[in-house]
Amino acid sequence: MLAGALSVSACQYSANSEKQGQAQASESPPEWENPAIFDQGSLADRAYFATFTDAQKAKTGTDRDSSLYHSLNGEWHFNFVEKPAQRPMDFYKPSVDVSDWPLIPVPSNWQLEGYDHPIFVNHGYAFPVNKPYAPEYNPVGSYRRDFTVPEQWQDQRIILHFGGVDSAFYVWVNGEKLGYREDGKLPAEFDITDVVKAGNNTLAIEVYRWSDGSYLEDQDMWRMSGVLRDVFLQVAPKTQLWDFHADASLKNDYRDGELALEVEVANTRTKAQDVTLKSAVYDGDELLWEKDTSLSIDAGQTSNVELGHVFPNVSAWSAETPKLYDLWLTLSQPGEDDQIVRQPIGFRSVAIEGGQLLVNGKPILIKGVNRHEHVLSTGHVVSRESMHEDIELMKRHNINTVRAAHYPNDPYWYQLCDKYGLYVIDEANVEAHGFGFEEEGSLGNDPQFKEALLDRVRGMVERDKNHPSIISWSLGNEIGPGPTISAAYEMVKEMEDNRIVQYETREQWYKEKMTDALGWMYAGIEEIETQYLGKYPDRPFIWVEYAHIMGNSGGNLKELWDFVYEHPQVQGGSVWDWADQGLYGTNAEGKQYLAYGGDLSPEGTRNAGNGLANGLVSSDRTPFPMLKEVEKVYQNIAVEQVDQGRYRVVNRNFFKDLSYVEGTWTLLESGTQVAEGQLPALDTAPQESTELVVEKLQNYAMSPDAEYVVNFAFTQGEQEGVIPAGHKVASEQFVLQQAPAAEPLQAAKDLTVEESDSQITISSGDVAIVFDTEQGRMTSYSVAGTELVKEGLLPNFWRALTDKDYGNKLGEKAASFYKDAGAQAEVTDVSVERDAGKAIVRFQLHFASLNSDGSVTYRVGADGAVAVDYQAELSPDLPEMPRFGLKMQMPDGFDQVAWYGRGPWANYQDRKYGADLGIYHAEVIDLYTHYIRPQENGNRSDTRWLEIRNDQGVGLKIFGDPQFDFSAHHNTIADFDHPIDGPNRHAIDIVPRPLTEVTLDLRQRGVGGDNSWGATPYEPYRLLPSKQQNWQLTLQLQPLQ
Structure with a gap:
């Protein structure tokens, strides 16, 4: 109907096309292997809209509420075969009994109903390529159901609508072939007025998994088939409001709305018909414009009505301000119910000017x-x-x-x-x-x-x-x-x-x-x-x-x-x-899991693994x-710090001022709120800014022993659409004063040091610490008889590889160097000394796989507190490091975590802008992020301190000097690490262990972002020994009881 559109497609079904197809059958390929045939018998494309007979239902309902809409969704009889030659040939005839066929829901993918199998392919085809031909394995689904036509429909036009059938299908009603259609993502409509009868009718379709159209459908998704969208009958008078185009744009410097309206009325009667078309535009209940048009349409013809109107001072539609008006179209004719269409319209303009995309001139x-x-x-x-x-x-x-x-x-x-x-x-x-x-x-x-x-x-x-x-x-x-x-x-x-x-x-x-x-x-x-x-x-x-x-x-x-x-x-x-x-799968033990490529198809089927998990x-x-x-990155309000107590609020919206939000500020002292306030009401215009002075922040007396952070938050004032009142739409955070250095270790008055051939034991009060001198690690850290450490601080360079790590070959480049470097470190020297109420244990280490040396020094002071200094001098010839840090295992039961750092969700050095500094609490199990393929997860960055306790409140507090990254899991790194070419791994394969493994890192490699097939994290987020050889992590451990 649109200008330039063909009213009939290149292969539109015509009265004699079926006869032509029969004549050529012996020498032509079937339709599903002929790219020149993609549409036979279906009606011309048109806009999707709902027609009502009741104005109130048109105003408040959806298409499914119309009396002219009759759903054929539900249970259909279904037959499945693997090859076209095996399909039932006469099943579409009403005389053929299909009552013993199983039932299948429509809509559905038959691959999820127990037939055939889903295949995930990213690019490349899921079948042998031989265009335009389909493969030999080409399942066919035959569907049948009956439907009833009431007597009163006999004088009506009846349209059969398929919202989407993948990939190609034939359709019959009462044994009469109506046509063929490809493209499972667009509707196919058939006029069945002359083939139905009052009472019971039989509908049959034959669906092919693959067709020549499949060569145009190589999308990055599961390849599945079936009836995917609604099937329904639309009933209307034989003189019908068939199609329309409402072009609502802006003019006069985007102030006024202009409606260009084209309406197509089709008369399929055998005689001329007089009708009246009423066109109207409302803003809510306010009538803005209406126009009556009288038409006389000859038998078998269509009539196009073109109307236009300019609306002064409209509210334009944009994603920020989705203002909709209602276009009402009412077609009236003697002896028939009115046909009523309500179409929401939005006045907006789209253009490219000056090399920029403009919406409404912006x-x-x-x-x-x-x-x-x-x-x-x-x-x-x-x-x-x-x-x-x-x-x-x-x-x-x-x-x-x-x-x-x-x-x-x-x-x-x-x-x-x-x-x-x-x-x-x-x-x-x-x-x-x-x-x-x-x-x-x-x-x-x-x-x-x-x-x-x-x-x-x-x-x-x-x-x-x-x-x-x-x-x-x-x-x-x-x-x-x-x-x-x-x-x-x-x-x-x-x-x-x-x-x-x-x-x-x-x-x-x-x-x-x-x-x-x-x-x-x-x-x-x-x-x-x-x-x-x-x-x-x-x-x-x-x-x-x-x-x-x-x-x-x-x-x-x-x-x-x-x-x-x-x-x-x-x-x-x-x-x-x-x-x-992901799709649901079930493993051999009957447990449900999220399946990806290769999980649900026969062994040897081409698949692209977890390439579907990019969400x-x-x-x-x-x-x-x-x-x-x-x-955070997409938020439409920004805050800039001008100077102490003075800030600039920037409105990044293009179409609305900031009167829709309420702003607040809070001041945190070392993570604890100590002051708060309301920002003045904002009416900052789009793309403009407003400077604010927060007097309390200008004059606040900050302690030199604390860190100060100010948070700004902007929340929705009143509900707008799906955004409720009170929802935070933007935030910003500024560190006003950095955290001071960690408190120095206090001298112990009751410190004892015992040495044997293979261990060193240091005690202070009810705290005892044991070091293994052969392995160079802590093997026990207990307080009042409760063990805090199952396996001590071990140098760690490795992480469970992420999907992007595999994509940029980090494992291939780095695994042989770093994966076991900490566990295999050689202790080259051990020294113990006492100094001013402190015991100092130093392990000199050699990392053979790195051809590099390092050391871990423990200083034990009052109350069993331990300062840890881990250093490594790495060869500049080494490849990139996944991380630089230490790891330890705590016994079962240490489940409660609190930290002052970024959170509450997982974050990394190159993905922390949306994670604010604060004090957060969680259980260890909740720090695990369930990716469909297990991998590195759960890191928290810029941590000032970390507490891990058991239910009795006993545990460890770890301070950074000044900061560190951490993760805590009831699993080891190895549990999450799995070769990309091994069997598929899933979240259900990660079984919690009776321990808590804690990683404490100076830094971890960023997760990266540009792509997943070669791009590395940006250089500031990489750990490159070629650029830096000396690495040092300083922590302080303090027992909690």
């Missing part, structure tokens, strides 16, 4: 995330409840954009984005990563798939054209460039030009324009500086994907966004990605610590 920033449609229990079948959960989490963590990766999402998702405010990059169901991007392989350069690709892009635009949240059409993902992509670009521009069109590629062999914006995936700062800045004055840079969140990652986000704020043409991007794509949230939507870093 150069917005894309604070985005990529989102696959995935639910842990139902796979690709996404409930509306789960969509609500996703949008709540996104909005509450300052995300303003979602990329529909990599296919059009369920229509309900866009309604939520319109309502609650998310910019959407809508993407066609097109990816051919497995063929590469060079001229010879690119499917963008393969003419046999051109029409199918164009059809997918066209269908997306037609279905979703009325959503203000969509600011960009994406032509697909990782297809490779070529004439087909530029043809798709031109087609969309002809269809409409009120959004940008984008496509990501770095390839330069094809020169025609394919995109309005550049967004090279995972481009680092250096690449953008050298390859983009100053070279593309007409196109903004917006990462299509960046910050690959695989496993324990999310590092250097702050650096990336500091770069964004420095360069106006770099306008953000979308993190990869939103949620892990900011887990498969069940539990937030990972990386989401808290995103929340």
Whole structure:
């Protein structure tokens, strides 16, 4: 219907197309192996909307509440075969009895209902490539159900709607073949008016797992099939409000709204019909405009109505201010109920000017995330409840954009984005990563798939054209460039030009324009500086994907966004990605776990392991610590310190002032709150700042023996959409006075030292400490008979490798040097001395695998306190270290943890901006982050002190001099460390041990962030002996009782 759109696709079913297909059957491949045939018999693409007969239901309900909507979801009879030749041939005939077939829920992935198996492939195909042919193993699902047509429907038009069937299917009603359709992420609609009868009717579909269309569906996700979205009947008069396009934009310096409305009314009667179309726009209950249009439509014809109106002084739609008006369309005709459509519309404009993406004239920033449609229990079948959960989490963590990766999402998702405010990059169901991007392989350069690709892009635009949240059409993902992509670009521009069109590629062999914006995936700062800045004055840079969140990652986000704020043409991007794509699996013991690639398919099936686990949230939507870093980096309020007690509050919003928040400040003295206050009411305009003076902070008398930190918090004043009142939308923290040096060790009056051939025992009061002189470590540290240490402070250079560590080959480079260096350290000298009420034990060490030396010195003072000084002089020829620190094991029962440092969630040196300094309490078990593949986790940075106690309050307090990183687990490092090429490991494989292993680090390697296949952490977060040879960690241990 849109300008430039074909009313009938290139392979639209026609009256004689089935006969033609029969005539050619002997010499032509089947439809599912013929890229020229992707749509037979279905109706032309149109917008998705709901039609009602009751205005109140139209106002308050969803499509499912309409009397014209009749769901066919539920239990269907189902037959499964592994090959097309095995499929039942006549099952679609009502006379064939299928009552003994098992039932399957619709919608569902049949792979999650006991048939076939899911396959996870990142790029490359899950079957042998021989385009355009499907593989020999090509399961077919045959579905049957009956439905009832009431007598009163006999004079109505009845449309059969499939929201999405993957990957290709045929459909029959009452034994009559209606057609064939590919593209499991767009609707297929069939007019069944003339093939149904009053009473019982039989619906049958035949679904193919693979088809020629599968070559266009090489997305990074589980490959599964079935009926994925709603199936329903839509009933309407035979003169029907068939389609419409509401283009709501801004004009006159973005003050006024302009509505360009095109409505298509279809008359499928055998005679002309007079109708009246009432068009109206409301703001709530206030009528802003209405227009009646009378039409006389000839039999079998359609009539298009074009209307326009300018609305002065509208409130514009944006992700920050998602103001919606209601467009009402009412079609009236004699003898029929009115057809009523309520379509929320938002006035907004999208353009590129001066090399920047502008929304409503403002150069917005894309604070985005990529989102696959995935639910842990139902796979690709996404409930509306789960969509609500996703949008709540996104909005509450300052995300303003979602990329529909990599296919059009369920229509309900866009309604939520319109309502609650998310910019959407809508993407066609097109990816051919497995063929590469060079001229010879690119499917963008393969003419046999051109029409199918164009059809997918066209269908997306037609279905979703009325959503203000969509600011960009994406032509697909990782297809490779070529004439087909530029043809798709031109087609969309002809269809409409009120959004940008984008496509990501770095390839330069094809020169025609394919995109309005550049967004090279995972481009680092250096690449953008050298390859983009100053070279593309007409196109903004917006990462299509960046910050690959695989496993324990999310590092250097702050650096990336500091770069964004420095360069106006770099306008953000979308993190990869939103949620892990785990599925439930069951192990040999019957225990349920989160499965990933290779877990659910037969041995030898191609898979990409845990490459599906790149989420900011887990498969069940539990937030990972990386989401808290995103929340902080994406926040729209910043605070800058001007001088003592004077601060600048910066409003990074583009469309609303700060009157929506309430601001507070708190002052912490060594982690404990000692003062607080309310900030004055703020009305700071968008992109402006306000200076504030906090008088109490200017005049506060700070003790020289304490550390002082001020926290600013901004909370939602009144509920807005899914953001409740009181929700913290932004925060900032400043250290006003650094922590002083640790208290010096006090002299003991009752210190005793006993030496034997293999150990040294030092006692002070009811504290006893034993050192093993052969191993060079502490073997006992007890207070009043309670053992605090099971295995003593051992030099430690190793961590359980993260997914990114594997990606950048850290293990290959470093394992032989560092993994066992501490455990295998040779004690070259032991000395004991007493000095002014202190006992000093020093172990000189040689690390053979490192060809380096080190020492650990223990100074024992009053009350059994121990100062620890660990040093190493490392060879400059060594590779990068994973960490530099000590580790120890405490006995069973030491479960209670408190610390003064960054928290409460796990953080690392390159991922700590979103973790504030404070005093936190937790149980050891809660410090474990459950990644789908176990790995290094649970670190806390910049720790001033740490306490670990048992239920009786006995334990250890550890001070840093000045700071350290720590982790505490009921498992060892080795429990989390597993070779990437070994059997899959899962969280249920991590069985808690009767101990608490504590790591105490000067520093640990950052987790990294740019990608997961080679990028290292940024240099400030790496431990490089080539740059620094002398390393030293200083701690003080104090028994607690």
